[in-house]
Amino acid sequence: xxxxxxxxxxxxxxxxxxxxxxxxxxxxxxxxxxxxxxxxxxxxxxxxxxxxxxxxxxxxxxxxxxxxxxxxxxxxxxxxxxxxxxxxxxxxxxxxxxxxxxxxxxxxxxxxxxxxxxxxxxxxxxxxxxxxxxxxxxxxxxxxxxxxxxxxxxxxxxxxxxxxxxxxxxxxxxxxxxxxxxxxxxxxxxxxxxxxxxxxxxxxxxxxxxxxxxxxxxxxxxxxxxxxxxxxxxxxxxxxxxxxxxxxxxxxxxxxxxxxxxxxxxxxxxxxxxxxxxxxxxxxxxxxxxxxxxxxxxxxxxxxxxxxxxxxxxxxxxxxxxxxxxxxxxxxxxxxxxxxxxxxxxxxxxxxxxxxxxxxxxxxxxxxxxxxxxxxxxxxxxxxxxxxxxxxxxxxxxxxxxxxxxxxxxxxxxxxxxxxxxxxxxxxxxxxxxxxxxxxxxxxxxxxxxxxxxxxxxxxxxxxxxxxxxxxxxxxxxxxxxxxxxx
Amino acid sequence: xxxxxxxxxxxxxxxxxxxxxxxxxxxxxxxxxxxxxxxxxxxxxxxxxxxxxxxxxxxxxxxxxxxxxxxxxxxxxxxxxxxxxxxxxxxxxxxxxxxxxxxxxxxxxxxxxxxxxxxxxxxxxxxxxxxxxxxxxxxxxxxxxxxxxxxxxxxxxxxxxxxxxxxxxxxxxxxxxxxxxxxxxxxxxxxxxxxxxxxxxxxxxxxxxxxxxxxxxxxxxxxxxxxxxxxxxxxxxxxxxxxxxxxxxxxxxxxxxxxxxxxxxxxxxxxxxxxxxxxxxxxxxxxxxxxxxxxxxxxxxxxxxxxxxxxxxxxxxxxxxxxxxxxxxxxxxxxxx
Numbered sequence: 001x002x003x004x005x006x007x008x009x010x011x012x013x014x015x016x017x018x019x020x021x022x023x024x025x026x027x028x029x030x031x032x033x034x035x036x037x038x039x040x041x042x043x044x045x046x047x048x049x050x051x052x053x054x055x056x057x058x059x060x061x062x063x064x065x066x067x068x069x070x071x072x073x074x075x076x077x078x079x080x081x082x083x084x085x086x087x088x089x090x091x092x093x094x095x096x097x098x099x100x101x102x103x104x105x106x107x108x109x110x111x112x113x114x115x116x117x118x119x120x121x122x123x124x125x126x127x128x129x130x131x132x133x134x135x136x137x138x139x140x141x142x143x144x145x146x147x148x149x150x151x152x153x154x155x156x157x158x159x160x161x162x163x164x165x166x167x168x169x170x171x172x173x174x175x176x177x178x179x180x181x182x183x184x185x186x187x188x189x190x191x192x193x194x195x196x197x198x199x200x201x202x203x204x205x206x207x208x209x210x211x212x213x214x215x216x217x218x219x220x221x222x223x224x225x226x227x228x229x230x231x232x233x234x235x236x237x238x239x240x241x242x243x244x245x246x247x248x249x250x251x252x253x254x255x256x257x258x259x260x261x262x263x264x265x266x267x268x269x270x271x272x273x274x275x276x277x278x279x280x281x282x283x284x285x286x287x288x289x290x291x292x293x294x295x296x297x298x299x300x301x302x303x304x305x306x307x308x309x310x311x312x313x314x315x316x317x318x319x320x321x322x323x324x325x326x327x328x329x330x331x332x333x334x335x336x337x338x339x340x341x342x343x344x345x346x347x348x349x350x351x352x353x354x355x356x357x358x359x360x361x362x363x364x365x366x367x368x369x370x371x372x373x374x375x376x377x378x379x380x381x382x383x384x385x386x387x388x389x390x391x392x393x394x395x396x397x398x399x400x401x402x403x404x405x406x407x408x409x410x411x412x413x414x415x416x417x418x419x420x421x422x423x424x425x426x427x428x429x430x431x432x433x434x435x436x437x438x439x440x441x442x443x444x445x446x447x448x449x450x451x452x453x454x455x456x457x458x459x460x461x462x463x464x465x466x467x468x469x470x471x472x473x474x475x476x477x478x479x480x481x482x483x484x485x486x487x
Numbered sequence: 488x489x490x491x492x493x494x495x496x497x498x499x500x501x502x503x504x505x506x507x508x509x510x511x512x513x514x515x516x517x518x519x520x521x522x523x524x525x526x527x528x529x530x531x532x533x534x535x536x537x538x539x540x541x542x543x544x545x546x547x548x549x550x551x552x553x554x555x556x557x558x559x560x561x562x563x564x565x566x567x568x569x570x571x572x573x574x575x576x577x578x579x580x581x582x583x584x585x586x587x588x589x590x591x592x593x594x595x596x597x598x599x600x601x602x603x604x605x606x607x608x609x610x611x612x613x614x615x616x617x618x619x620x621x622x623x624x625x626x627x628x629x630x631x632x633x634x635x636x637x638x639x640x641x642x643x644x645x646x647x648x649x650x651x652x653x654x655x656x657x658x659x660x661x662x663x664x665x666x667x668x669x670x671x672x673x674x675x676x677x678x679x680x681x682x683x684x685x686x687x688x689x690x691x692x693x694x695x696x697x698x699x700x701x702x703x704x705x706x707x708x709x710x711x712x713x714x715x716x717x718x719x720x721x722x723x724x725x726x727x728x729x730x731x732x733x734x735x736x737x738x739x740x741x742x743x744x745x746x747x748x749x750x751x752x753x754x755x756x757x758x759x760x761x762x763x764x765x766x767x768x769x770x771x772x773x774x775x776x777x778x779x780x781x782x783x784x785x786x787x788x789x790x791x792x793x794x795x796x797x798x799x800x801x802x803x804x805x806x807x808x809x810x811x812x813x814x815x816x817x818x819x820x821x822x823x824x
Binding site: 075080082083084085086088089092093095096186187188189190204205206207208209211212318319321322323337339341354367368369370 | 526528529530531532534535536538539542543544545546547550635636638645646649651652653655656657658659660662675676677678679680682701702703704705706
């Protein structure tokens with residue numbers, strides 16, 4: 001079965017008939033190329049004076065020699081020229097996006113593309129998405145210069161980080177933008193998210209006014225026995241819920257989550273609260289005399305409202321149709337929702353209105369229909385404290401945390417790549433793989449080899465995550481706290 | 488001579504709407520704007536600003552008419568299309584006629600209602616608010632008039648109702664209008680669980696479709712064409728449930744002689760529904776389901792309101808005789824293309 005041809009009804013808590021639909025609903029999708037032809041911008045370096053500007057009003061002339069990288073994989077939006085995000089439509093935003101595009105930098109964790117950054121001052125202050133940047137942060141400026149950066153501060157409740165670039169080796173002046181002083185514009189406003197990998201910008205419409213998006217704990221889809229203080233014994237499992245899919249059964253006693261021992265229901269709950277719907281965790285259970293390990297992809301609260309036996313966890317599943325989501329995508333104090341299609345590493349860049357005003361900073365790819373941006377006004381209010389160092393990261397623990405998070409990221413990427421091979425998800429860069437069910441071409445022994453590789457990586461992942469949790473609780477001041485914020 | 492198969496059940500005629508009052512369509516400020524929204528691309532910041540001014544007004548008009556609906560444990564969206572509270576939604580949101588429903592209006596106010604009819608084949612469903620009141624509403628447009636590339640707006644409650652969040656606006660384009668072969672609209676207004684039953688609007692603010700389903704590609708967002716609600720209005724209002732499954736196409740197993748006038752049967756499929764009922768080559772179909780069928784268009788619309796599994800009375804003229812048969816509509820056994 002090629003899962004790509006299945007259509008999914010959109011009832012949220014749905015009782016609906018199953019459906020596999022006629023094939024003409026699913027035409028072949030060919031994506032527009034991620035990179036586009038560069039116009040003939042002059043590669044000549046202007047002899048800009050050294051960075052002495054403190055006058056905020058003068059925008060320095062920046063020579064556009066930004067190198068074209070092979071852009072990251074983008075979810076295909078449409079195979080047709082008349083789609084809402086066609087290059088023709090996006091081109092109309094060139095004038096609107098150009099100024100902010102010059103102030104948008106690429107941020108790398110070592111060699112890995114992590115996020116975009118928004119330059120907000122000529123002396124090298126850059127806003128970005130905190131949970132995507134780890135250690136060895138390097139920024140690539142519009143002129144192609146790569147320069148290291150340090151974290152000035154992180155505001156957890158917004159997942160916002162302020163970086164300072166080391167400009168000692170940067171040849172030119174740095175273009176920057178100011179955050180818009182006005183209110184967030186109305187629903188229906190057209191927005192552009194300037195992006196050097198997708199010039200001039202990804203585009204969309206403002207979908208919903210700023211609001212709080214509460215944090216959500218990950219859920220396994222289980223009911224526990226009555227004794228609160230007793231061991232975490234599973235009384236019942238939600239049909240087709242995360243636990244069931246991982247092959248965990250009623251009667252099992254959960255003894256650890258991600259390598260952290262849980263002796264009671266309370267402790268289990270505390271552990272699960274550290275994760276969000278969509279996270280994958282290693283769960284150890286005792287079944288009779290045996291101790292078994294399972295990998296569970298957590299769901300959200302929604303599944304408990306769904307009709308038993310039907311699409312438990314369907315919301316999470318549907319949200320992932322259409323591309324990767326940011327790891328941290330819930331738990332924001334105030335965000336604008338817009339329908340621009342972003343990928344996780346597009347976060348941290350500016351969002352502009354049709355006057356070029358930076359009305360927000362993209363902070364999460366949150367779902368199939370939603371990207372989130374922190375309103376400019378919210379950031380402006382915090383900026384003085386952020387710059388003054390009131391949110392400075394605590395050095396050693398944070399650095400270790402960042403390093404571990406980076407390792408975690410790498411492992412997740414490897415696992416995801418292997419899973420794609422197994423599931424037959426076509427690699428979009430490889431045309432020949434399209435439409436071929438991998439089941440047919442992947443011999444069993446090859447499959448087993450990949451599965452054992454995955455399992456080994458998952459063991460490493462569990463260990464890293466256990467270390468992360470320990471460090472986090474250390475940072476939070478001793479005992480593990482159920483409410484500690486996720487990185 | 489071209490042969491039309493009778494099992495195509497596409498709406499091509501537009502019947503009178505029951506509604507007596509109309510919402511004002513949002514006018515286009517300029518010809519240029521009209522051309523862009525009709526299927527063109529903006530070329531400049533000025534074009535975009537004109538679009539934006541219109542979009543903001545459009546959002547103000549359509550968001551208040553978008554509702555969250557709850558039937559049992561299911562939750563979806565809907566759109567109010569009459570002052571007294573008729574709501575278009577998706578069949579899979581309401582599941583059955585005559586169930587109690589809770590409707591949450593755009594401002595968070597809760598009212599009571601009941602589910603009405605549904606057509607499972609196309610995923611069309613209807614309900615009505617019982618709590619007396621004058622509700623903000625929008626008009627039903629014409630989904631048969633859609634053009635590839637024309638701009639559209641979708642609203643709904645993605646992820647389910649959230650306190651403090653108004654119905655969520657998406658903006659996109661019609662990638663594929665509905666046709667006889669594929670009786671659904673495809674757009675790149677992205678949808679997700681909870682949007683089901685929510686409206687798709689043209690740029691005048693008339694409903695042209697109802698959000699139904701998705702597949703992995705971001706460009707595959709599928710909507711029920713609004714014409715089917717109009718064409719099957721009486722059945723939906725009466726609370727009938729018909730059809731077998733999403734995507735099922737009715738099959739009667741006969742072809743007609745091409746022409747604008749009366750429907751003359753050119754051939755019947757051996758052992759097909761028409762043949763089994765007793766209909767023969769050369770018969771002229773006078774009535775279908777108790778209603779006159781002076782031409783092909785009239786018959787097509789009547790067939791759409793009936794689905795696989797339904798048995799209907801068909802009156803034919805054979806020579807000088809008028810004969811009546813019970814025709815059991817089946818599901819089309821094979822792909823047509």
